[in-house]
Amino acid sequence: MIAVIDYDAGNITSVCNALHKIGAEHFVSNDRKELARAEKIIMPGVGEAHSAMISLKNLGLTGWLTDVEVPFLGICLGMQVLFDHSDERDTRCLGIVEGTIRKFDTPDATGQLKIPHMGWNTITVDREHTLFQGIPSGSFFYFVHSYYAPVVRETVSYTEYGAKFSSAISKNNFYGVQFHPEKSGEQGLKILKNFIELC
Amino acid sequence: MLTKRIIPCLDVKDGRTVKGTQFVNLRDAGDSVELASRYSDEGADELVLLDISASQEGRKTFHKVVEDVAKAIQIPFTVGGGVSTVEDVMRVLDAGADKVSLNTAIVTNPYLLDAAAAKVGSQSIVAAIDAKRHEDSWLVYVKGGTVPTHLDAIWWAKEAVDRGAGELLVTSMDRDGTKEGYDIELLNTISRTVTVPVIASGGAGELVHLKDAIVDGKADAVLAASIFHFKEITLADIKQYLSENGVPVRL
Numbered sequence: 001m002i003a004v005i006d007y008d009a010g011n012i013t014s015v016c017n018a019l020h021k022i023g024a025e026h027f028v029s030n031d032r033k034e035l036a037r038a039e040k041i042i043m044p045g046v047g048e049a050h051s052a053m054i055s056l057k058n059l060g061l062t063g064w065l066t067d068v069e070v071p072f073l074g075i076c077l078g079m080q081v082l083f084d085h086s087d088e089r090d091t092r093c094l095g096i097v098e099g100t101i102r103k104f105d106t107p108d109a110t111g112q113l114k115i116p117h118m119g120w121n122t123i124t125v126d127r128e129h130t131l132f133q134g135i136p137s138g139s140f141f142y143f144v145h146s147y148y149a150p151v152v153r154e155t156v157s158y159t160e161y162g163a164k165f166s167s168a169i170s171k172n173n174f175y176g177v178q179f180h181p182e183k184s185g186e187q188g189l190k191i192l193k194n195f196i197e198l199c
Numbered sequence: 200m201l202t203k204r205i206i207p208c209l210d211v212k213d214g215r216t217v218k219g220t221q222f223v224n225l226r227d228a229g230d231s232v233e234l235a236s237r238y239s240d241e242g243a244d245e246l247v248l249l250d251i252s253a254s255q256e257g258r259k260t261f262h263k264v265v266e267d268v269a270k271a272i273q274i275p276f277t278v279g280g281g282v283s284t285v286e287d288v289m290r291v292l293d294a295g296a297d298k299v300s301l302n303t304a305i306v307t308n309p310y311l312l313d314a315a316a317a318k319v320g321s322q323s324i325v326a327a328i329d330a331k332r333h334e335d336s337w338l339v340y341v342k343g344g345t346v347p348t349h350l351d352a353i354w355w356a357k358e359a360v361d362r363g364a365g366e367l368l369v370t371s372m373d374r375d376g377t378k379e380g381y382d383i384e385l386l387n388t389i390s391r392t393v394t395v396p397v398i399a400s401g402g403a404g405e406l407v408h409l410k411d412a413i414v415d416g417k418a419d420a421v422l423a424a425s426i427f428h429f430k431e432i433t434l435a436d437i438k439q440y441l442s443e444n445g446v447p448v449r450l
Binding site: 011013014017018020021046047048114115116117118119120121122140142143144145146160161180182183184185186188189 | 200201202203204239244245269270273274275292293294295297319320321322323365366394395396397419420449
């Protein structure tokens with residue numbers, strides 16, 4: 001059974017709808033004991049890093065999360081908090097992956113770079129990876145974010161918006177995607193399916 | 200590369216999609232959930248659902264429509280119409296919408312924007328601005344475009360972003376339903392003033408209008424309703440045309 005962590009950081013309805021669509025049995029919880037029974041964990045997240053970390057802390061989940069041994073997928077903010085630190089309100093994060101989350105540069109004079117980075121952008125898959133099985137490099141996914149993760153050793157795919165940033169990462173049993181697979185049509189569902197069936 | 204978004208808009212009254220000219224004379228355009236699914240399948244990048252029901256009963260029906268649309272499609276969608284408190288915002292997002300569009304309520308009570316953005320994040324808050332030309336500027340209208348205010352639309356656009364709107368949905372009331380093209384000057388002026396994405400709305404009738412809104416109006420997304428509902432132009436037509444004209448789109 002898949003657990004979806006509900007930590008008051010945004011929209012879990014969409015993730016649950018998507019899991020339902022691909023026939024994945026799941027439950028929603030923020031209770032450590034219940035979550036410990038899950039075979040896989042998905043942590044969605046929209047909103048802001050500081051409040052998200054406070055929520056996780058108040059629920060007693062921060063320490064527990066770093067020790068999770070089952071496959072874990074962080075989505076959007078759920079991926080960003082896997083890093084050491086976020087510049088968003090100078091927030092210390094989970095520290096599973098080394099690196100700092102930064103803000104996209106302010107729009108340039110031509111107004112080309114609007115913030116948030118919102119809409120469909122392509123991903124470039126750096127290396128072969130189970131999460132992207134059957135998904136060609138160059139596929140479109142839906143993004144909404146103002147802060148981005150740097151390209152690091154754990155980067156699986158990158159995307160360009162002003163800067164090159166990590167659109168997917170993987171380290172041991174931890175996986176993260178900056179885009180919203182639950183909102184990225186068929187390719188997005190395929191990512192969730194790959195996570196559930198292959199990771 | 201980030202692509203420009205094509206966004207069909209569904210005006211929903213008692214569960215059915217309707218479309219009027221300059222905010223009146225409604226025509227029935229079909230079942231909202233069916234239409235939403237069709238657009239998603241045909242390659243829409245996002246959807247907007249606006250509740251234009253006047254009755255309590257209509258609002259309840261609309262809430263069910265939002266839940267059903269969320270289950271039926273796997274692309275983002277924005278919901279607006281009658282959202283006037285932070286609780287309303289939460290209810291819409293909990294029903295499965297990705298963004299909430301606020302219009303009249305934030306003109307009456309601008310602090311609602313600050314409060315809503317603080318609660319759910321700017322990325323989920325869209326400020327909808329209905330603007331009408333008045334001499335050499337534009338005035339903001341509210342209540343579905345029926346009531347003029349004293350607010351200058353350009354000033355209000357900037358204010359709304361400063362208060363926490365993550366995106367602007369800019370509708371030209373002069374052009375809405377006319378099929379004469381978007382108000383390019385309005386779009387360009389707002390787009391150069393703010394740092395968030397701008398959705399162009401009101402006036403789409405031909406392919407070239409969509410291109411002009413993006414290229415000349417500097418819009419990040421284009422919204423249209425009737426050209427889609429009555430199958431005058433398909434999403435595939437639009438994307439092919441824009442792509443041929445050098446506009447990045449998701450194909």
